[in-house]
Amino acid sequence: MYQFAKCSIDPEKHRFLRDNKLVHIEPQVFELLLVLAAKQGRLVTKDELVEIVWHGLSVSDATISARINAARNAVGDTGRDQAIIKTVHGLGFQLIAEVTTADEQTVQAPPIDPVDTQVIRFAQSSHNAKIAFAQSGNGPPLVRVGHWLSHLELDWESTVWRPLLEALGHKHSLYRYDQRGTGLSSRELDDVDLDAFVDDLKAVADANKLDNFPIFAASQAVPVAIRFAELYPDRVKGLVLYGGFALGRALRAKSPDDIDEDIILGLIKAGWGKANSPFVNAFSALFVPDATSEQMESFVKMQTETVSPQNAARLRQIIDRFNVTDILPSISAPTLVIHANCDAVQPSSQGRVLASEIPNAKYVSLDSRNHIPLPQEDSWKRMINETEAFLEAITSGDF
Incomplete structure (x- = not known):
């Protein structure tokens, strides 16, 4: 499990939470956030996103941009602020908020909703x-x-x-x-x-x-x-x-x-x-x-x-x-x-x-x-x- 900016993403249970509340997001947006969180601040290129999220299929920049916008909306960020997800123009994207994992701290599991x-x-x-x-x-x-x-x-x-x-x-x-x-x-x-x-x-x-x-x-x-x-x-x-x-x-x-x-x-x-x-x-x-x-x-x-x-x-x-x-x-x-x-x-x-x-x-x-x-x-x-x-x-x- 990865935690950042009051958000947590659990790849095993396929759950994304913000402020300890379950947030429903599209599977591709979930995978995109998971890739960014796993990189823990390192740059993720567009080619890497396409290979992992879209399995190497040909996708337009508009499609990638739409998923990035949806990811920002899920974590409480905006394209203007970019306080959590930063666009590095011409290269890719970074999750710039501090990321911790379940191994680094005790994570309180949310109650079953x-x-x-x-x-x-x-x-x-x-x-x-x-x-x-x-x-x-x-x-x-x-x-x-x-x-x-x-x-x-x-x-x-x-x-x-x-x-x-x-x-x-x-x-x-x-x-x-x-x-x-x-x-x-x-x-x-x-x-x-x-x-x-x-x-x-x-x-x-x-x-x-x-x-x-x-x-x-x-x-x-x-x-x-x-x-x-x-x-x-x-x-x-x-x-x-x-x-x-x-x-x-x-x-x-x-x-x-x-x-x-x-x-x-x-x-x-x-x-x-x-x-x-x-x-x-x-x-x-x-x-x-x-x-x-x-x-x-x-x-x-x-x-x-x-x-x-x-x-x-x-x-x-x-x-x-x-x-x-x-x-x-x-x-x-x-x-x-x-x-x-x-x-x-x-x-x-x-x-x-x-x-x-x-x-x-x-x-x-x-x-x-x-x-x-x-x-x-x-x-x-x-x-x-x-x-x-x-x-x-x-x-x-x-x-």
Whole structure:
């Protein structure tokens, strides 16, 4: 184990900690930090980094720079300060903070963090569907509604989703599930509609004996959460609605900021499940245009392994016809609406509809074009801070 600047990196357990708290970083960033720490202040050339981190593959300077920036962010450094990681222009990089090893001092192991583990079980829903759900974290309950697409096991290892799961489970017992048709849940989608997906949410809440709890819902999970809040108002302590909509794409009037349903279905049918398909890559770029190559690879893998091409297309057709516009004024739960201002999948106009029609809802606009929040964005911290503040407020009754 190496320690430096309030950070520690453990190659055996593949853990990176800052201020004795577990920090999730991409594997390449972990390897980069490990190389720098092992050199203990000596210069590491770009060629050495490429050989060790990228196994000798050809990578651009921009890719190396992106990983260095991510490493600096993880250790609490900046490209301007360079107080920990220094760039030696034209040569390479140095970790200039003092580095010690476990052999040189007694290292206190951090307590096992329940955020770092998950337990998967199953609940029975309508249409005889078996819904896989997971519990992680520690504290009062928080339910993350299942969405298109998810996979409890793949998400747990994903560089796209894991940071969000850790953030939501930091102060809460996080319950999340794979909606029917995807992941570890039943794959049948015969005769299902919005209320069937609401049944899945209720089944998970019932299985865990959750009577009154806040909900975090993203994208098409938003109308599911809204419908649940209408049917069971006494069970919903509050709603965090991220990147959602009230009226599905197939039902909305065509506008310049909306993607036609036929385009989405065309991309799915043309290349779903095919390795290195340009159609899947193009589809993924709609959701996370600013993802790193590693994040994009993780996102594509999750999609192709969690659902069949037929179910992917069928789910989109079902989801794009969700409509909760008429019930928005009846929602009584405290509500926080968060939306990226340049979201290409669900336009920000839909976020404003939710915030304006749900009584007393708070609206937060993020400066981002990613439908799925990415931890390297400045908007990420604001989203997490707003969510945590809202959850604390509804618990204390201050919202």
